[in-house]
Amino acid sequence: MENSREHISQTLDAIYRKEARAVFATLVRLLGDFDLAEDALQDAFKAALEQWSEQGVPSNPRAWLVSTGRFKAIDRLRRQSRFDWLQVDQLRQMEADTTDLSKQIDKEIEDDVLRLIFTCCHPALPPETRTAMTLREVCNLTTEEIARAFLVAPATIAQRIVRGKAKIREAKIPFEVPQQHELPERLETVLQVIYLVFNEGYYASSGTTLTRVDLSSEAIRLGRLLHELLPDTEVKGLLALMLLHESRRSARATPAGDFILLEDQDRSLWDREMIREGLALVEQAFSFKPPGSYALQAAIAALHAQADRYEETDWPQIVALYTMLLRINPSPVIELNRAIAIAMREGPEAGLRQIDAILARGELTDYHLAHSARAELCRKAGRIAEARDSWERALALSKQEPERRFIQRKLAELDRNGYD
């Protein structure tokens, strides 16, 4: 009854979803090789399906799976070792290692997941490889799913992962969490990967979304996992930032996939639960001084989330946060956003002076959003001909279909009521 094969299969499915990556991470540490660990993981689950039906589910399934996976790997190596010189040493070492896995406390296994994340996001790996490896090894997406999500050929993703694993093995990138003094910088690359995955999902062009893995949810899941393992201020900041952006998901596009600007969104559609969670995290992130770059961005998103109407947004506070952000992270894009906030605080002309100064330096001249922002402010300032020029410039630079449709609508609006 309880141990019927079907029942075991269901139990195992649930354990696989919940524990597979943790078991995998520990196997990578014990076996020192990603491919070997992946094979061992599959072997262990196969063995579980057979043995648990007869003997029942063990009291600590995770320890059982790790231990079984390790023995299966040793078997594999023993069969291969005749042909592979390098693995003989590895095999001896593994057999000598008599760690009692059932005694491993959960903290150690959690650390293995953290090690896996830091290894996949190692700065010596190319950025695209970090993303592909994190999604494959930590999030357990298939190569095909990752390829579809990023609109590239599966072979490209597969090659990045193969080369990444080869580099980890050959250059000997260790499976470890960075030391305390290296942590801020190394964490930065991890957060970059998560934010990139999130943005890829956030700005994904519509139409093909049905067949694509939801990268934004995947990034939030990853952010939550990292936050559980390492509740650092910037991890809190990034998770908050993602939640606050994601809370607007159903309000930021029409059913046909057309963009709706923040100021035109129906705020009753915003996800209150996500906002609540995001706000609490921002508060926690700000209890560390000074707040980091993600915490500041999250605080800006929080101010938007707290305004009942666009006009009621706390613009002076937003300008102040952008100023702090610019100090730790000088970037013309942040300057552009600050210019838009200044326009809201002091009127369109004040914002235009800022944007024109950025463009005059030769920065952001090929960035369509700079021209879109300029166009919108020109319209508000009644400089209609300039608004048209800037929209046209933005249109020439924009490549995404929903964005182009948006700009074309704006141009049509200028024609209809521009001169009133």
Added chain:
Amino acid sequence: MKYICLGYINEKEWESASEKEQQAMMDDCFAYDQELIRNGHFVGGEALQPSRNAATLRWRNGKVAVTDGPFAETKEQIGGIMILEATDLNHAIRLLSNHPSMRHLRERGCWEIRPAADLEGLVAESEQRRGG
């Protein structure tokens, strides 16, 4: 494991540095090299003469052709090499991050870490082919 570290330097900018600046870097670097030797991390290393003293050899038209200068005319040239013994890449990165040349050269140079290739297996196979 051995890691070969290639130190790149912008020769022009380095030559224009003051004598005091150059001496300060030498003193710090030599002191750190001593420390690496004491801790068993320094397998070997040499500073190189300027790239204008280099000769490049190529196979051309069935014989060796020698030309002047370094292989690649770039802003930065290899100024020195160092072989480190380190447990893994992170260890090698740590050892090199503390190298005084890092802060003395600032934007005038950089280090590239290349893990040594393990040819043990290939050598054994080759010996077999050669009847060793």
